[in-house]
Amino acid sequence: MCILWLREQGLFYEYEDCNGPVMAHWWEHSPRRFVEALLKVGDSIRLAEAKKYDCFLFCLGDEGGVFPSCLGVMIDDRHFLISLKERGSFVAMFDEFWRSKHWGTVRLHKAKEKK
Numbered sequence: 001m002c003i004l005w006l007r008e009q010g011l012f013y014e015y016e017d018c019n020g021p022v023m024a025h026w027w028e029h030s031p032r033r034f035v036e037a038l039l040k041v042g043d044s045i046r047l048a049e050a051k052k053y054d055c056f057l058f059c060l061g062d063e064g065g066v067f068p069s070c071l072g073v074m075i076d077d078r079h080f081l082i083s084l085k086e087r088g089s090f091v092a093m094f095d096e097f098w099r100s101k102h103w104g105t106v107r108l109h110k111a112k113e114k115k
Contacts, residue, residue, distance in 0.1 A: 035104075042108040050105050056094070057103040063074055068103040073082035 038055065045054065052075060057068035072082035075091065080098075083089040092098060 031069065035067060038106050041110075042106040045105050045107045047099075047102060048072055049107075052076055053108060054110065055106045056098075057106070058082075058098065059103045060084075060101055060103040069105050070101075071099075 021061065038057075042055065050056070054074045056071040056072040056074065058065075058072065059068050060070050068081065070084065072080040072092070074080045074094075079091050079093055081089065081091055
């Protein structure tokens with residue numbers, strides 16, 4: 001869902017590496033591969049620098065938090081769009097709960113706010 005929202009904003013990304021396209025259900029198959037692909041089209045930034053269009057990676061569930069299992073996209077200075085299998089897509093405020101699950105933030109190279 002987050003990737004579709006970025007496309008609606010005019011931002012298109014192809015997540016592909018030498019093994020082919022990175023699959024839609026990345027968190028189930030290869031979270032490390034997805035993170036590596038995401039970092040090819042963006043840069044890791046500090047949480048304090050986050051702004052609209054930046055991607056948040058979260059560790060949810062009981063998998064130990066080594067690699068993220070969820071992606072969100074900032075839609076303004078305090079809210080992000082996220083899609084969870086059990087809840088569907090929704091907008092959430094980046095509060096203490098989400099801060100505790102935060103794994104990293106990526107700024108996509110092409111992401112610029114429309115003027």
